Amino acid sequence: MRDFVIIAHKALTTGDFSLNDMPGAAGRMDILCRCINSSLFLSHDLRRDVQVHLVLLGEPEPGKIVRFDGEHIRYLNPDERSAGSLIKKALQKTAGEWETRSTPGVFIKKGGLDTLLTEFREEGRKFIYLHEDGEDIREVSDLTDDAVFILGDHVGVTEEEEQMINEQGAQTISLGPIPLHADHCIILINNEIDRTMAEKVQ
Amino acid sequence: MRDFVIIAHKALTTGDFSLNDMPGAAGRMDILCRCINSSLFLSHDLRRDVQVHLVLLGEPEPGKIVRFDGEHIRYLNPDERSAGSLIKKALQKTAGEWETRSTPGVFIKKGGLDTLLTEFREEGRKFIYLHEDGEDIREVSDLTDDAVFILGDHVGVTEEEEQMINEQGAQTISLGPIPLHADHCIILINNEIDRTMAEKVQ
Numbered sequence: 001m002r003d004f005v006i007i008a009h010k011a012l013t014t015g016d017f018s019l020n021d022m023p024g025a026a027g028r029m030d031i032l033c034r035c036i037n038s039s040l041f042l043s044h045d046l047r048r049d050v051q052v053h054l055v056l057l058g059e060p061e062p063g064k065i066v067r068f069d070g071e072h073i074r075y076l077n078p079d080e081r082s083a084g085s086l087i088k089k090a091l092q093k094t095a096g097e098w099e100t101r102s103t104p105g106v107f108i109k110k111g112g113l114d115t116l117l118t119e120f121r122e123e124g125r126k127f128i129y130l131h132e133d134g135e136d137i138r139e140v141s142d143l144t145d146d147a148v149f150i151l152g153d154h155v156g157v158t159e160e161e162e163q164m165i166n167e168q169g170a171q172t173i174s175l176g177p178i179p180l181h182a183d184h185c186i187i188l189i190n191n192e193i194d195r196t197m198a199e200k201v202q
Numbered sequence: 203m204r205d206f207v208i209i210a211h212k213a214l215t216t217g218d219f220s221l222n223d224m225p226g227a228a229g230r231m232d233i234l235c236r237c238i239n240s241s242l243f244l245s246h247d248l249r250r251d252v253q254v255h256l257v258l259l260g261e262p263e264p265g266k267i268v269r270f271d272g273e274h275i276r277y278l279n280p281d282e283r284s285a286g287s288l289i290k291k292a293l294q295k296t297a298g299e300w301e302t303r304s305t306p307g308v309f310i311k312k313g314g315l316d317t318l319l320t321e322f323r324e325e326g327r328k329f330i331y332l333h334e335d336g337e338d339i340r341e342v343s344d345l346t347d348d349a350v351f352i353l354g355d356h357v358g359v360t361e362e363e364e365q366m367i368n369e370q371g372a373q374t375i376s377l378g379p380i381p382l383h384a385d386h387c388i389i390l391i392n393n394e395i396d397r398t399m400a401e402k403v404q
Contacts, residue, residue, distance in 0.1 A: 030281040043381035079232040080282045177400035179245035187389040198379035
């Protein structure tokens with residue numbers, strides 16, 4: 001299982017936003033929609049072994065986690081409105097301590113980055129933090145198919161968040177010479193793992 | 203200058219489509235919007251040396267080319283609706299044999315794949331055709347910053363189009379072990395060229 005965690009500092013935590021204004025009033029919800037697409041879509045197929053965790057920190061109830069599970073997801077098309085519609089439906093559910101399923105393969109609960117870090121640590125998972133100062137992904141000798149990748153949104157990752165991530169012993173990696181959007185980073189990560197796994201099979 | 207040509211077999215050639223239904227009634231216009239994003243956006247910047255040429259072959263007037271010029275583009279945000287809105291404005295202009303500017307950095311004219319191939323050949327440009335059977339991009343020894351990359355949409359590239367492309371002596375390259383969406387391919391191409399150019403500078 002490959003997991004992508006996207007920290008969305010401004011994304012609304014209510015389902016009453018308009019699909020026609022996701023970059024504005026919804027707090028850059030468009031970024032999250034593109035991250036869903038980048039994480040899960042193949043040509044005429046889906047990445048069944050990938051999960052995406054959106055950490056929503058905007059108003060009115062900061063601290064909700066929407067999870068997209070590639071194995072069970074349904075009703076998801078590649079366009080932004082499609083992902084946005086599923087996020088909206090999830091946010092219309094009451095978020096509690098335990099996950100609630102809103103549509104097949106989409107779940108919501110209360111929580112923040114710390115919640116996810118704790119859960120994944122208990123599973124013994126390896127964390128990879130994407131940052132332009134990190135080691136080049138092509139130089140990483142032990143790239144596996146079961147890491148947890150952590151990415152920031154358009155405002156990046158705060159110092160406090162970075163400290164939390166580093167306390168988990170996260171490996172910091174970069175993807176090339178030029179800083180890129182989170183959804184573009186995910187494409188590059190998926191491709192690098194595709195290549196690594198294909199080489200192992202040979 | 204780097205150029206991306208996207209062949210859109212179903213994309214409408216009229217500007218009266220709804221931004222709320224780009225995957226449906228507009229003939230998978232959403233794919234083109236994502237290709238614009240992948241081609242032009244950097245984190246907090248734009249790729250000024252990139253142009254995108256959308257070859258629209260849908261009804262009611264098949265054969266229009268919308269060009270996005272990274273150097274002069276304005277009013278473009280990363281979300282699909284933003285690119286869709288600029289395509290729509292371009293399609294509301296009358297397309298003639300010569301380009302008309304609809305908004306800064308966006309142009310429209312009549313034409314098809316053959317039009318672009320002829321123009322680029324006259325400029326002495328190198329063509330690269332993206333196909334899963336091609337040479338791995340990481341093995342290409344002479345990857346340059348000034349090639350013309352040709353990609354198909356969700357239905358791929360027809361036999362007739364492929365023949366036209368091959369007649370130009372296009373190099374066929376692939377991007378990894380798994381077939382991907384056109385917009386995902388563009389991210390991988392841009393990253394590979396970023397890396398190649400950064401190595402040359404060093």
